[in-house]
Amino acid sequence: MTTTAVLDVGRAAPVRAAGRTTGSRTATALLLAPAVIASLALFVYPLARIVVVSVTEPTIGLHNYAELFTDGYTLRVLTRTLLVALGVAVLDLLMAFPYAYAMTVCSPRVRAVLFTIVLIPFWTSALAKNFAWMILFQRGGLVDEFLKATLGIDYPLLGTTPAVLIAMSQVLLPFAVLPLYASLEQIDRRLVDAAQGLGATRGRAFRQVYLPLAAPGLVAAGALAFILSLGFYITPALLGSPQQTLIAQLIMARVEQVLDFAGADAIGIFLLIVTVAMALLSRWVSRRATARKEAAR
Amino acid sequence: MNARAGRLEIRELVKHYGGDGPAAVAGIDLTIDPGEFITLLGPSGSGKTTTLNMIAGFVPPTSGSILLGGTDLTGLQPHKRGFGMVFQNYALFPHMSVFDNVAYPLRQRGKSKAEIRKLVLDIVERFGLAGLERRRPAQLSGGQQQRVALARALVFSPPVLLLDEPLGALDRKLRAQLQLELKKLHQEVGLTFVFVTHDQDEAMYLSDRIAVFDEGRIDGMGRPAELYDDPGTLFVANFLGEANTFAGRFADPRTYAWNDEKWRTGEGDHPAEAVLVVRPERTRVFAPGEVPPGWNSVGAIVTDVSRLGPTSRIDLAFPDGRAGAAVLPSTDAVQVRVGDDVRAAWDLPSQAFVTP
Numbered sequence: 001m002t003t004t005a006v007l008d009v010g011r012a013a014p015v016r017a018a019g020r021t022t023g024s025r026t027a028t029a030l031l032l033a034p035a036v037i038a039s040l041a042l043f044v045y046p047l048a049r050i051v052v053v054s055v056t057e058p059t060i061g062l063h064n065y066a067e068l069f070t071d072g073y074t075l076r077v078l079t080r081t082l083l084v085a086l087g088v089a090v091l092d093l094l095m096a097f098p099y100a101y102a103m104t105v106c107s108p109r110v111r112a113v114l115f116t117i118v119l120i121p122f123w124t125s126a127l128a129k130n131f132a133w134m135i136l137f138q139r140g141g142l143v144d145e146f147l148k149a150t151l152g153i154d155y156p157l158l159g160t161t162p163a164v165l166i167a168m169s170q171v172l173l174p175f176a177v178l179p180l181y182a183s184l185e186q187i188d189r190r191l192v193d194a195a196q197g198l199g200a201t202r203g204r205a206f207r208q209v210y211l212p213l214a215a216p217g218l219v220a221a222g223a224l225a226f227i228l229s230l231g232f233y234i235t236p237a238l239l240g241s242p243q244q245t246l247i248a249q250l251i252m253a254r255v256e257q258v259l260d261f262a263g264a265d266a267i268g269i270f271l272l273i274v275t276v277a278m279a280l281l282s283r284w285v286s287r288r289a290t291a292r293k294e295a296a297r
Numbered sequence: 298m299n300a301r302a303g304r305l306e307i308r309e310l311v312k313h314y315g316g317d318g319p320a321a322v323a324g325i326d327l328t329i330d331p332g333e334f335i336t337l338l339g340p341s342g343s344g345k346t347t348t349l350n351m352i353a354g355f356v357p358p359t360s361g362s363i364l365l366g367g368t369d370l371t372g373l374q375p376h377k378r379g380f381g382m383v384f385q386n387y388a389l390f391p392h393m394s395v396f397d398n399v400a401y402p403l404r405q406r407g408k409s410k411a412e413i414r415k416l417v418l419d420i421v422e423r424f425g426l427a428g429l430e431r432r433r434p435a436q437l438s439g440g441q442q443q444r445v446a447l448a449r450a451l452v453f454s455p456p457v458l459l460l461d462e463p464l465g466a467l468d469r470k471l472r473a474q475l476q477l478e479l480k481k482l483h484q485e486v487g488l489t490f491v492f493v494t495h496d497q498d499e500a501m502y503l504s505d506r507i508a509v510f511d512e513g514r515i516d517g518m519g520r521p522a523e524l525y526d527d528p529g530t531l532f533v534a535n536f537l538g539e540a541n542t543f544a545g546r547f548a549d550p551r552t553y554a555w556n557d558e559k560w561r562t563g564e565g566d567h568p569a570e571a572v573l574v575v576r577p578e579r580t581r582v583f584a585p586g587e588v589p590p591g592w593n594s595v596g597a598i599v600t601d602v603s604r605l606g607p608t609s610r611i612d613l614a615f616p617d618g619r620a621g622a623a624v625l626p627s628t629d630a631v632q633v634r635v636g637d638d639v640r641a642a643w644d645l646p647s648q649a650f651v652t653p
Contacts, residue, residue, distance in 0.1 A: 193355050194388035196375040197459075198449065199405035205376075208401075212392045 054265035064266035081247040085229035089222040091169040096176035122174040130238045133167040164240040176221040183217025223282030303366020305329040310361035321347045323513035334490040336500040339510030381450035381458040389434035396430040402453045420448045457489040509533045540574040541621035560593040563645040571650035579647035580623040594642035
């Protein structure tokens with residue numbers, strides 16, 4: 001949830017500060033109370049505990065963090081995780097952009113169908129989706145047989161990073177399509193007509209007018225897919241290779257196999273810092289693009 | 298700018314958007330002379346914008362053709378037609394500066410950097426936008442945006458300028474000011490202007506000729522004053538200004554009967570089935586028995602009297618229950634009150650017969 005807020009996805013309508021009275025202030029406090037209490041108890045406190053544990057056990061100091069950079073392994077896993085997340089973001093954008101674009105130009109009835117198609121995997125259990133991919137990817141599975149029959153490639157995908165990449169892209173596709181659609185829908189299509197009327201070919205009108213205006217939406221949608229990818233556990237655990245773990249699996253392994261809670265905590269905090277940094281970076285890029293666009297409303 | 302200008306001819310243009318609905322444009326014939334300011338006027342859904350979009354090339358016609366200086370443009374992509382176009386709400390590129398907006402059509406035409414710079418700075422200067430080149434459209438006032446849109450549409454010296462309700466979104470005062478600028482601009486550049494609007498005052502003020510659109514057809518066509526005085530059809534009479542209308546019949550070729558009234562028809566031919574129309578400003582109000590000899594008149598009840606600055610308006614109810622009005626200069630003192638029984642009267646040159 002924090003990531004969504006940081007990313008500005010689906011920009012909220014500006015809230016008008018109504019004339020506040022003492023009574024409504026009490027009401028506001030009461031309305032906020034359950035969420036604030038839940039968040040303090042279930043998020044802020046455990047997170048604080050994790051931070052504390054990571055710097056106090058077994059002895060006080062930053063050695064748990066220092067280890068991340070010196071063991072040679074954590075950084076490799078982190079790099080792999082970032083690369084997979086980047087791949088997922090790119091794949092999702094490549095699929096989401098034409099799809100969301102089509103949604104802005106089709107009839108309302110077709111749009112409703114396209115929406116439903118995007119949302120169906122969204123409503124499906126994560127385990128069901130991953131098991132479905134396992135069956136498709138396994139040796140002798142549909143994808144394996146298809147690759148052998150048509151391209152002569154004997155490369156069972158199950159247990160490889162490409163399998164993880166494909167499955168994660170599918171799971172995260174709605175997260176790219178929906179914000180992208182919301183953003184593309186705001187673009188005045190008459191501008192593309194105007195460019196053509198002024199002498200631009202269709203391709204140039206698209207490149208010079210549509211794409212720059214779509215950039216903030218593309219950045220936001222890509223960033224959302226990227227950031228959500230960083231924390232994926234089930235998909236790499238089921239479809240990936242134990243030799244090529246991603247960072248969430250590494251944390252799990254520390255906890256379950258080595259009982260090194262402090263080490264796991266340190267990786268978790270480190271991942272959190274990287275994630276927030278990425279979110280801020282993408283927000284900055286998106287803001288710059290938006291500023292260019294909105295300089296102009 | 299005039300050298301390449303040619304006559305724009307539209308022949309039997311039809312647009313059917315599919316389905317069983319009526320055609321959006323149901324057969325338009327229109328010849329526009331070089332340098333003419335022609336307005337396509339009509340209510341929304343009358344086909345005027347579709348016609349303009351077909352001229353521009355954004356909408357492919359179902360049938361018919363569009364020719365410029367004898368060359369058929371019908372199948373051509375918009376970017377190959379070379380028309381200047383000003384869009385509704387201007388469609389300025391929000392991510393580009395004023396300079397880049399105006400330079401856009403020149404860049405598409407592969408002009409050299411030096412030439413682009415010279416042409417853009419010239420026209421920016423001419424449109425009173427000097428010093429604003431680096432601004433973005435959102436940082437400009439409505440009037441400045443319109444001038445950028447015009448500069449962008451004219452910078453490459455197109456033979457024809459198409460304008461799609463360019464003043465639609467503006468407030469009244471700015472609108473009046475920009476109408477004046479537009480009229481002056483047309484006189485200066487001598488280009489063919491094809492202007493779309495639903496605002497009849499704007500059309501009357503700006504145009505050399507007006508084509509009034511209704512349900513995909515041109516219902517009336519002519520110089521503004523001619524069209525106003527002799528609208529030809531009831532639709533044009535009602536759309537172009539206001540009209541008191543009386544749907545009666547000819548008792549004989551020189552007598553028109555409506556309700557209990559018998560009116561003289563004057564000289565000239567009239568359509569066999571016709572509606573008599575009189576403009577409110579040519580309608581006068583008299584006490585019964587004081588109507589000047591030779592005038593036609595009808596009984597009416599005064600329903601409202603209002604003074605609108607230079608003119609005063611008397612709203613009337615005719616015997617068939619329909620509303621009408623007389624509009625007089627405020628300097629003519631009229632002694633009528635709401636509820637008075639009066640005669641609304643007009644002389645023969647003030648009436649026109651139109652087809653229903």
